[in-house]
Amino acid sequence: MTIRTTGSRVPRPTMTDVAKAAGVSQTTVSFVLNNRTDVSIPHETRKRIHQAAADLGYRENVMAQALRLGKSKLIGLVTDEIATTPYAGLIIRGMQDAAWRYGRILTLVNTDCRADMEIKAVETLLKHQVDGLLFATMFHHEIALPPILGDMPVALVNCYSADASAPAVVPDEKQGGYDATCYLLERGHRDIGFLTKDESIPATRGRLAGYRRALAEADLPFRDDRVVAFTGDQEAGFRGAMTLMRQPDRPSALFCFNDRLAMGAYTALQTLGLRVPDDVSIIGFDNQEIIAAHLLPTLTTIQLPHYEMGRWGVDRLFSDIPAPAAHMLLTCPLVERNSVAPLKLSITA
Amino acid sequence: MTIRTTGSRVPRPTMTDVAKAAGVSQTTVSFVLNNRTDVSIPHETRKRIHQAAADLGYRENVMAQALRLGKSKLIGLVTDEIATTPYAGLIIRGMQDAAWRYGRILTLVNTDCRADMEIKAVETLLKHQVDGLLFATMFHHEIALPPILGDMPVALVNCYSADASAPAVVPDEKQGGYDATCYLLERGHRDIGFLTKDESIPATRGRLAGYRRALAEADLPFRDDRVVAFTGDQEAGFRGAMTLMRQPDRPSALFCFNDRLAMGAYTALQTLGLRVPDDVSIIGFDNQEIIAAHLLPTLTTIQLPHYEMGRWGVDRLFSDIPAPAAHMLLTCPLVERNSVAPLKLSITA
Numbered sequence: 263m264t265i266r267t268t269g270s271r272v273p274r275p276t277m278t279d280v281a282k283a284a285g286v287s288q289t290t291v292s293f294v295l296n297n298r299t300d301v302s303i304p305h306e307t308r309k310r311i312h313q314a315a316a317d318l319g320y321r322e323n324v325m326a327q328a329l330r331l332g333k334s335k336l337i338g339l340v341t342d343e344i345a346t347t348p349y350a351g352l353i354i355r356g357m358q359d360a361a362w363r364y365g366r367i368l369t370l371v372n373t374d375c376r377a378d379m380e381i382k383a384v385e386t387l388l389k390h391q392v393d394g395l396l397f398a399t400m401f402h403h404e405i406a407l408p409p410i411l412g413d414m415p416v417a418l419v420n421c422y423s424a425d426a427s428a429p430a431v432v433p434d435e436k437q438g439g440y441d442a443t444c445y446l447l448e449r450g451h452r453d454i455g456f457l458t459k460d461e462s463i464p465a466t467r468g469r470l471a472g473y474r475r476a477l478a479e480a481d482l483p484f485r486d487d488r489v490v491a492f493t494g495d496q497e498a499g500f501r502g503a504m505t506l507m508r509q510p511d512r513p514s515a516l517f518c519f520n521d522r523l524a525m526g527a528y529t530a531l532q533t534l535g536l537r538v539p540d541d542v543s544i545i546g547f548d549n550q551e552i553i554a555a556h557l558l559p560t561l562t563t564i565q566l567p568h569y570e571m572g573r574w575g576v577d578r579l580f581s582d583i584p585a586p587a588a589h590m591l592l593t594c595p596l597v598e599r600n601s602v603a604p605l606k607l608s609i610t611a
Numbered sequence: 612m613t614i615r616t617t618g619s620r621v622p623r624p625t626m627t628d629v630a631k632a633a634g635v636s637q638t639t640v641s642f643v644l645n646n647r648t649d650v651s652i653p654h655e656t657r658k659r660i661h662q663a664a665a666d667l668g669y670r671e672n673v674m675a676q677a678l679r680l681g682k683s684k685l686i687g688l689v690t691d692e693i694a695t696t697p698y699a700g701l702i703i704r705g706m707q708d709a710a711w712r713y714g715r716i717l718t719l720v721n722t723d724c725r726a727d728m729e730i731k732a733v734e735t736l737l738k739h740q741v742d743g744l745l746f747a748t749m750f751h752h753e754i755a756l757p758p759i760l761g762d763m764p765v766a767l768v769n770c771y772s773a774d775a776s777a778p779a780v781v782p783d784e785k786q787g788g789y790d791a792t793c794y795l796l797e798r799g800h801r802d803i804g805f806l807t808k809d810e811s812i813p814a815t816r817g818r819l820a821g822y823r824r825a826l827a828e829a830d831l832p833f834r835d836d837r838v839v840a841f842t843g844d845q846e847a848g849f850r851g852a853m854t855l856m857r858q859p860d861r862p863s864a865l866f867c868f869n870d871r872l873a874m875g876a877y878t879a880l881q882t883l884g885l886r887v888p889d890d891v892s893i894i895g896f897d898n899q900e901i902i903a904a905h906l907l908p909t910l911t912t913i914q915l916p917h918y919e920m921g922r923w924g925v926d927r928l929f930s931d932i933p934a935p936a937a938h939m940l941l942t943c944p945l946v947e948r949n950s951v952a953p954l955k956l957s958i959t960a
Contacts, residue, residue: 302859319761322738336739358721367735369685369718372707386716389671390685440824477947496905522905529907532881552901556845556871560876 268483275318282315296606335366338387342375343400356572364580384408394579402464419575422589431574432591438564439472442545446515447480450605455513456525460491499526515543521550539603559600567592624667632663684715687736691724692749705921713929743928751813768924771938780923780939784817787913787943791894792825799954804862806851806872808843848875863883864892870899888952908949916941
């Protein structure tokens, strides 16, 4: 068995080595390997040079090019936690897919939400001469950009800066909340509870605004007692659903701020002997596959456009897509599964 | 509002610019900015140079250093899906934390499990002169290393190559299965079902081997009918638990191959009117926080050492930690929560 060691490496073959092996000048090698078609070089010579390069294992040195052209072909990504959490990984996939299209790869630094780490991360990426910088956050919120960015192209994904000094893409939270509520209204529900999170962030504010707007458009009153807010996890969903379902005139449907709250609500309803969706319809938000696609019944929910936001960020760095007015809002589409049923009229109705 | 454009950049200030501004030679600037203490330079001059560098926004060029020293300070990471799935993100966190210690950052390419993408990914990373290459997979399995690695330092994380040509770190699946089963045995359970996945992979083989060994050491028979295998998701856990629990002499405890199966088993037990852990104890595997920490009751499970494996991979590239015999096996610790209770003797016992 061979185990690779971490020892020093044999120097890589250079263009000069290829030139020597092929018996031509280094300039000729450069013309051929860089596919310069504006220079006339005999086919035979081209063939010999390619052969010599292959024999020597010559490999184009992107770092040398970077130094020459000022382009490293690296995109720097500064994230708080998305690379290491089970939540917004699709942002990275969207960025990677787009990066490939531009012949670039992603270099990643996680800051663990620490401001000192962020400065260090940005400095490190700038030293590596990245061609552009992306900032991405696990959940939609405002960030302060470090003051050392200079003229580096920057795009913000799932976050935004207060002074709008860099283009930003975020989910359209209000549209998502509106569409979720309308979906329930269209199925006859007139009394819809909103289980949310007790924190003022763009997602809670936007989704609540969408919920209220949908109710208003349907000429339904907004009732304070129908909005329950604890933390954002399953336990809070359990507690919140218990609170709403024990009200004497309980709502016929619940809009949950996220899928984790919906999962807790399922358990609460089961505990109370109520069935989803026959007795109570539930709609979630986020589309966290591991929960939403596998609850019993599967959960109808609103998807966050993580992939699309990641792709937009890279496109914004390298193409001429128009700069948005302030933030670019991406639509949160509805994912239809089995947790919503049309309202059944009760005997006393 | 200012929107950054993607236009061309102003050239970066060089050491020559700093020298000119400080009125010294470029060599002196180099000595000072590289913290050479073996050269005597007046404090006043050092101060002037640092000031000039700060004023100009001069930044060390890692790419130029890389070219000179053959060290890019980049670690290349080739992954199948871990960067974009809700599963093994802690591998990346472990790598990042270790990378920082070695003054390096992680450059990431996702291959989407496609062999052609893998070759392309490796070639791209090699062109960027990475100082070492890590291969990591979402779940523990064998991989074939591409033939173009040359003498590049390589380490495999959560995967291994058949010819053991590169050092590899994987979870100790057998120990995990053994510890899970022993935990139930120690609490008096003598009849333990095993809900697993119908695929022959190191995890299914290892966890089953651990389960069998624990039973054998406790002088308990291994019963084929107590092992049920479908797919690895919640639906399979539901179906598997239904199968086992409808047997006339049902087991008093279930060891589930993963937390998703355990989640499905919870729903099955609830459907059958059985309580966790009062009627049936359940133990999972993987410790997927979003499920395990938030089921009702919370799930006792075995943790995959994702973080530790990631860290090990980077350490293996840059330090002299001993090469393992074949694969380095890391322990899967037990995470104690609330889904296991001591066996209650029934009236007929």
